[in-house]
Amino acid sequence: MKGTPRIIFIVILMLGLGVVPLLADYFDEPFYTVMFSRMLILSIGAVSLNLILGFGGMVSFGHAVYLGIGSYMVGIGTMHAVEDGIEWMANGFLQITLAIVFSALTGLVIGAISLRTRGVYFIMITLAFSQMLYFVAVGNERYGGDDGLSLYMRSDFNGLIDITYDNSLYYLNFVILLLSLYLSHRLINSRFGMVIRGAKSNEQRMRAIGFPVFRYQLVAFVIAGTICGIAGVLSANQTEFVNPSVMHWTRSGDLIIMTVLGGLGTLFGPVIGAVAFLFLEEFLSGITEYWQLYFGPMLVLVVIFARGGIDGMLVGLDKWWSRNSTVKNEEID
Amino acid sequence: MTGEIESDSGSILFDGNNISGVPVHLRSAHGLARSFQISNIFHDMTTWDNVALAVQAHAGHSFHFWKNASQEQELRRPAIEFLAMVGLENRAKFVAGQLSHGEHRQLEIAMALATNPKMLLLDEPMAGMGPKESQAIVKILQNLKRKLTILLIEHDMDVVFTLADRITVLVNGRGIATDIPDAIKKNQKVIAAYLGEESYHA
Numbered sequence: 001m002k003g004t005p006r007i008i009f010i011v012i013l014m015l016g017l018g019v020v021p022l023l024a025d026y027f028d029e030p031f032y033t034v035m036f037s038r039m040l041i042l043s044i045g046a047v048s049l050n051l052i053l054g055f056g057g058m059v060s061f062g063h064a065v066y067l068g069i070g071s072y073m074v075g076i077g078t079m080h081a082v083e084d085g086i087e088w089m090a091n092g093f094l095q096i097t098l099a100i101v102f103s104a105l106t107g108l109v110i111g112a113i114s115l116r117t118r119g120v121y122f123i124m125i126t127l128a129f130s131q132m133l134y135f136v137a138v139g140n141e142r143y144g145g146d147d148g149l150s151l152y153m154r155s156d157f158n159g160l161i162d163i164t165y166d167n168s169l170y171y172l173n174f175v176i177l178l179l180s181l182y183l184s185h186r187l188i189n190s191r192f193g194m195v196i197r198g199a200k201s202n203e204q205r206m207r208a209i210g211f212p213v214f215r216y217q218l219v220a221f222v223i224a225g226t227i228c229g230i231a232g233v234l235s236a237n238q239t240e241f242v243n244p245s246v247m248h249w250t251r252s253g254d255l256i257i258m259t260v261l262g263g264l265g266t267l268f269g270p271v272i273g274a275v276a277f278l279f280l281e282e283f284l285s286g287i288t289e290y291w292q293l294y295f296g297p298m299l300v301l302v303v304i305f306a307r308g309g310i311d312g313m314l315v316g317l318d319k320w321w322s323r324n325s326t327v328k329n330e331e332i333d
Numbered sequence: 334m335t336g337e338i339e340s341d342s343g344s345i346l347f348d349g350n351n352i353s354g355v356p357v358h359l360r361s362a363h364g365l366a367r368s369f370q371i372s373n374i375f376h377d378m379t380t381w382d383n384v385a386l387a388v389q390a391h392a393g394h395s396f397h398f399w400k401n402a403s404q405e406q407e408l409r410r411p412a413i414e415f416l417a418m419v420g421l422e423n424r425a426k427f428v429a430g431q432l433s434h435g436e437h438r439q440l441e442i443a444m445a446l447a448t449n450p451k452m453l454l455l456d457e458p459m460a461g462m463g464p465k466e467s468q469a470i471v472k473i474l475q476n477l478k479r480k481l482t483i484l485l486i487e488h489d490m491d492v493v494f495t496l497a498d499r500i501t502v503l504v505n506g507r508g509i510a511t512d513i514p515d516a517i518k519k520n521q522k523v524i525a526a527y528l529g530e531e532s533y534h535a
C-alpha cells in the first residue's frame with residue numbers, strides 16, 4: 001500500500017483516536033475523553049448504517065431505533081438492578097446479548113416489511129417504524145416515559161472490564177469500533193457483500209442472473225441493526241442516562257448525515273463523518289447558539305461539491321498527488 | 334418470457350416445465366438467461382467482477398460472509414474464461430462503465446453465459462452498433478449456437494439470415510410465420526409485411 005494522502009489521513013485519524021484519553025489526561029482535560037467517546041459510539045452506528053446505506057443502497061431513515069433498543073436494554077436492566085436488587089440484570093454481557101437479540105428481531109420485522117418497497121416508500125416506512133418505537137418508549141411510564149431513566153451505575157462486565165472509568169469505557173468503545181470496521185471490511189468483500197453491492201448497482205440485473213435479492217438485503221438489514229444495537233449499549237453507559245430522544249428520527253437523520261458527510265460506501269467514511277459532525281457541532285455551538293444555521297449550508301456545500309463526502313475529497317487529493325508525483329519522477333528521469 | 338412483465342394469456346413451456354408464473358430469479362435457475370436491449374450491467378464494477386457475480390449466482394447460496402470473493406478461484410477463473418469466449422479478456426480489469434457500447438453487449442453475453450443456460454435469450458444484441466462491432470458479435474454467436482439454444486430478437490435481416498436455423502416473423506405482436514430461413518424468404522405474408530416494422534426471431 002502506498003502512502004497516499006488519504007491513507008496517511010486515515011492512519012493518523014485512527015491512531016489519534018487511539019491516544020485521546022492519554023492526551024486528555026496529560027493536559028488534564030478529561031472532557032475530551034467523553035466527547036471523543038461519543039464520536040466513537042456514533043461512528044459505530046454510522047459504520048453499521050453504511051453497510052446498508054452506502055454499500056446496499058437502502059436508505060433506512062430509522063437506524064437510530066437500534067441505538068434506542070440497545071440503550072433501553074441497559075436502562076431497564078440497571079434500573080431493576082438498583083431498585084429491585086436484581087444484580088444480574090446489570091450484567092453487561094447479558095445486556096449486550098439482549099441488545100443483539102432484540103435489535104436483530106426488530107430489524108427482521110422492519111426489514112421484512114419495508115424491503116418490499118423501494119425509494120421514497122422505503123424511507124418513509126423505516127421512518128414510520130422507528131417513530132412508532134419512539135412513541136412506545138415515550139408512553140412507557142414504567143421505564144421513565146418521556147423523562148427517561150438515569151443510570152446510577154454502568155454495566156458490570158464481571159470485573160473483566162471495569163467501565164466505571166471514562167478511560168476504560170473509551171477503550172471498550174474503541175475496540176468495538178475497530179471490530180465493527182473489520183467485520184464490515186470482511187462482509188463487503190465476501191460473496192454476500194458482492195450480492196448486496198450488486199443489488200445497489202443494478203437490482204433488475206441481479207434478479208436476471210438468478211439472485212433472490214430480498215433475502216440477502218434482509219440479512220444485511222438485520223446485521224446493520226444488530227451492530228447499531230451494540231452501539232446503543234455503549235451510548236447508554238457513556239451518558240449514564242436513557243431517554244426516548246436517542247431514537248428520535250432526528251437521530252436517524254444525524255446518522256445519515258454523518259455517513260454522507262464522511263463518504264458513502266467507503267470503509268472509513270462513516271468514522272470520518274461522525275468525527276467531523278460532532279466536531280463541527282461542538283465547535284460551532286461554542287461560537288453561536290444558532291450553530292445549525294452555519295452547519296446546514298456546510299452540508300449542502302459538501303453534498304453539491306464533494307459527492308463522495310470527505311473521503312471523496314481525499315480520493316481527489318490522492319489523484320492530484322499521484323499526478324504531481326509522476327510529473328516529478330519524469331523530471332528526475 | 335423472462336418474468337419481468339406478466340403475460341396476458343397463454344403459458345410458457347420451457348424444457349418441459351411450465352414457467353409462466355415463476356419469479357425472475359428462479360427462471361435463471363431453470364436455465365434461461367437473457368441479455369437486455371438497453372445495456373444492463375453493473376457499471377461501477379470491473380468487467381471481471383460483473384461476470385464473477387453471474388458465476389456466483391449459480392454457485393450455491395451466497396451467505397458466505399467472511400472469505401474475500403475477489404480471491405476465490407472458483408468464481409474468478411470461470412469468469413475470465415467466459416470473458417475470453419466473447420473476446421473481452423483484455424478488458425477484465427476495466428470498470429465496466431468505461432467500456433464501449435459494443436463491448437457492453439459482449440459483456441452482457443458473457444454474463445448470460447456465466448449463468449450456465451440451456452437457452453440464451455438475446456434482445457437485439459446488435460442494437461445501436463456499427464457494422465464492424467456487430468460482425469464481432471455475429472462471430473461469437475456463430476460459435477455459441479453449436480453449444481446451446483439461442484433465441485434472438487433482431488431487426489437486422491442480414492444478421493438473422495446468417496445466424497438463424499428457424500425464424501418466426503412477428504407483426505404487431507402476432508407470429509405470422511415460423512419456418513427455416515429459405516422458406517421464410519419465399520413466404521408471401523412475410524414479403525407483404527417485409528417493408529413494415531417487424532421483428533425477426535431466430
